[in-house]
Amino acid sequence: MSAADREQRTEAADELCAAAFAGVAAPDSGVALVAVGGYGRRELAPYSDLDLVLVHADDVEPGDWATALWYPLWDSGHKIDHAVRSLTGTIEAADEDLKVALGLLDARHVAGDPNLTLQLRTAVLGRWRRHARDRLPRLHELVLNRHRLAGELAHESVPDIKEAEGGLRDAGVLRALVATWLVDVPHQEMERSRQALLDFRDQMHEHAGRAGDRVAPEMWPELAERLGFDDVVAVQMHVRRAGRRLTHLSRLTWQRVDRLTERRATLRGSRRPALEPIAPGVALSRGEVVLDKGAPVAGDPLLLLRAAAEAAERGAVLAPATVSRLVRDGARLPEPWPAEARQLLVRLLAAGRSLLPVWETLEETGATDLILPEWERIRLLPHASAIHRFTVDRHVVETCIEASALIRRVARPDVLLVAALLHDIGKGDLTEHSIAGEPIAREVAARIGFDAEEADLIGTLVRWHLLLGEVATTRDPDDPATIEHVVARLGTAEAASLLLALTEADARSASAKAWSSWRAGLVRQVGTRAHAALLARAAGASAPRIAEPEMVIPAAVLADPGAVHVGVEATGDGSRVLVVSGDRVGLLADAAAMLAVLRIGIRAARAWTQGQYGLSVWEVAEQHLDPGALHDRLSGIAAGRVDVSRRLARRAPSRLEPTVQIRPGASATATVLEVRMDDRQGVVHLVCSVLAGLGMSVRSAHVSTLGPQAVDVFYVQEEGAGILSEERAAEAAHAVREAVSALVETG
Structure with missing residues (x-):
């Protein structure tokens, strides 16, 4: 896929649209069919929409022909994004809606009266330039909002090739900024990156068989092969490099636009000097950190780091031309660096959010290769x-x-x-x-x-x-x-x-x-x-002792150790559930079952005894839990009214076999048993039940989810006897392994 392929698709679409226009009884003058957006730029991807506007002169009333035009286009299988507007209405729509204006900046004549298309292009472009200083702040706000939603193409794990920062939408905005005549952009750099993204999007469409701009992880291998790259890393770097370059150009251009609009509002007539010295050899000029007059480029190896640190701390632009000159002609740092150089690097790294654009400039100019x-x-x-x-x-x-x-x-x-x-x-x-x-x-x-x-x-x-x-x-x-x-x-x-x-x-x-x-x-x-x-x-002292928690036993449990108390405490992003009852083997398994049956995600649990009572605290992901509902479910499980095995022991497919291991030496007071398997409900209950059946107690459980895999760690003790013997540890691991393996279907 290349620019030539996009040109061929555009020509075929033009022929289709021209034939449809010729097939309706439209007036010979005062009516034009105009392509806008990507179609206007002759950049159709395999499944792109045809963006069209049927423009008519103000004194021409659209008749049945204005509706009949679209039927053969729909019948052709193309997706059509169309509008019918008068010339004045089209210009007004561009004035009111920035997105419409951006599309019309690429307006191209397809059929009908070419003079009307020329009038439209001239009017839209003239008004765009005339009102640019007033409209660009609103456009920048739209762009930033889009970036917040879509992220950055160069760095997102699942990038959007069009909407993300550095994507095709930003390339279009850069063209619109250049059209204002207020700023310029290095054309060859922008076009090289833009064409790379267009080629990639064409292959995405062909591979998926439909339109789409988000690159799912499973798409990279096929796209690497289609584009002739050795592997997925190479093709990702190719795409991300293009996106990073467009991001860099976009940020620099917008910073310059913002300074233009700010200077118009606040600095008209200012007589501030063009160069404001801010550090040895470094100056500030119109919001950009540059070299001061007479800066000893070849004699001061700290200039690059000094300029970068000053730019980051001030939130200013680090001028790419300045950095490029220092990379090419600047003195090199000795090894090891002098203390001042190290301090400048630390100042740069400590600058907060302003570090990002400065580091980006260092990367794009090759300065990171020196630093x-x-x-x-x-x-x-x-x-x-x-x-x-x-x-x-x-x-x-x-x-x-x-x-x-x-x-x-x-x-x-x-x-x-x-x-x-x-x-x-x-x-x-x-x-x-x-x-x-x-x-x-x-x-x-x-x-x-x-x-x-x-x-x-x-x-x-x-x-x-x-x-x-x-x-x-x-x-x-x-x-x-x-x-x-x-x-x-x-x-x-x-x-x-x-x-x-x-x-x-x-x-x-x-x-x-x-x-x-x-x-x-x-x-x-x-x-x-x-x-x-x-x-x-x-200090030569003993490590602080970690005391067992002491809790007040609820009155109901004090009166009847067979009773169960369930309490809930809200935490920052979840809840803490307390279960208290008379101590017995299986209490922890029942509490885990209570949470699993209600599909409440367990993060960690800790259990201990306090006299004749058993207590457990559960850290869970859910908020707004009803302690009464939890109590009722736990009571039903303890009394055998809820068939936990039937509710939870459902086989499910798994790519990998579960693993169960003993971690020797991980604790001096308990045997640590680790279970790794696909993340699913009921595992904590199952393991606690198996161990309870062996007469073992679980002192604490810790659940960690790493991507699709859960790592569940259990601290296991003999009832009243502490750490397990080697034989009992092996018995526990074997029993748990059999139980969790029965839950999965590998393949």
Whole structure:
């Protein structure tokens, strides 16, 4: 598929439309059939609509011919987006509706009176230029709203080739901005990227057999083959690179447009100097950071970082021409970097949301190759995990932005920000990325001027940046062995404090789901306990003891231990359910069944005894739960009135076999049993029931969903005897494996 193919489709559509127009009794003059939008630009994709306007002179009344025209077009199988308007009505519609105006800027004559089409084009284009300064702020607002909804083509995990930022819609808007004569855009760069996206969209239509602009993950392999790329990563990078280039051009152009409209409103007649010095060798000119007059380009290796830091901190444009000149002619930084260079990099990374456009300019001009040549490893690299909304490189920048809001919580903001920049640098390697990234991070840290101890700290943060999230959601935070597991890997309280901030920044930049209030609470609990333990160790004291919770037993249960109490407490994004009754084997299984039968998603559970009473607390995803309804369901399950086995033991297809493993050494007081399988209701109940049948009790359960897979971890004890023997642990694993395998159909 190419521009020639689109031209052929357009010519065929023109012939069809011209024949339809010739077949109706339209007047010889004063009526024109006009193509607009993509059809007007001669860029029809295989399943594009034909966007048409039948324009008539103000003194020509449309007759039956204005309706009859469309029938042969409908009969041809094409989708038609059409309108019938007078010349004045068309111009007024363009004045009132920016979307109509954008389509008419590409108006092209198809049939009828060419003079009328010329009048229309002249009027619309003239009014567009005349009123541009007043209309462009509203257009920019529309564009930004669309970006908020569709995301960014270069970095979204499921990109929209048309509506996303950097997509075909933005390319059309850039053409409209150029048409105002207020700004210009590098034409060859824009067209190269636009044509690449048009070619890709043509192949999307052919592959899907229908119109569509969103690229689903399963489409990439076929599209790679159609476009002649070696693999899905190569074709994704090709498309995302085009989108990134259009995004960069679009942002720069809109920044210049905004300055034009602001200057018209507030700075008319201003005598401010063209160059305002803001730092050695760096100046501000019309909202852009540029080189000052006489800047020692070849003699100051800090100019590039200084300009970038100043632009980010001021929210100004980092002029691409300035960066390109510094990349080409500027002095190179010595290795290791001087302290001031490192400080400038940290200032850049700490700038918050303004970092994004500045880093984008550094990438587009090749400056990141000088500052961080390792960046090429992750540039536009797709994420393998469905939890991530961005490509790896954009995720890293977003992590730096999130980390910049947390720097007051840590003693070493510079270490936190550089660790955020490097935490995923190992991705793209066949080795686990945190392992692959550690030596790279140490090398980079040394090169940019950190001493050996600081480089070691950054390497540790990169190596263990997933640790708190994994441990918090799959291990019991109240078990001393869990905290010791974290402590042994970090070594210092400073590392624990920094890792907690890095974990939060990393999760927040991945997706909202990755940093829910429930997950955040667990991570902070583990992180702060590890920090306290490391502080105590450094002071030569014992780690703080984690006390068992003490709760007031409800009066009804005190009066009758056979009674059951169910309480509900609202949390940030879910609920906490408390179950209290006389202690008995199977109580936890019944509580799990209560939640599973009601299809309430379980996140974690903790169970303990308090005298003769059994208590359990369940963290669940649902809100607004009725404790009375929960109590009734639990009572029915305990009395045998609800057949839980029939309600929950339904086989379902699964791509992979479930796995059940014992995790030796994960706890000193319980045996840790881990179940991995497809995410589904009833697994916690099933496992608790199986273990209860073996006379074992579950002290706590922890449920973590990673994409389509659930990881359920159970802390199991002999009734009144603690950790299981090897034989009993093997018996438990075998029984649970048989039970969960019976739930799935693999294939």
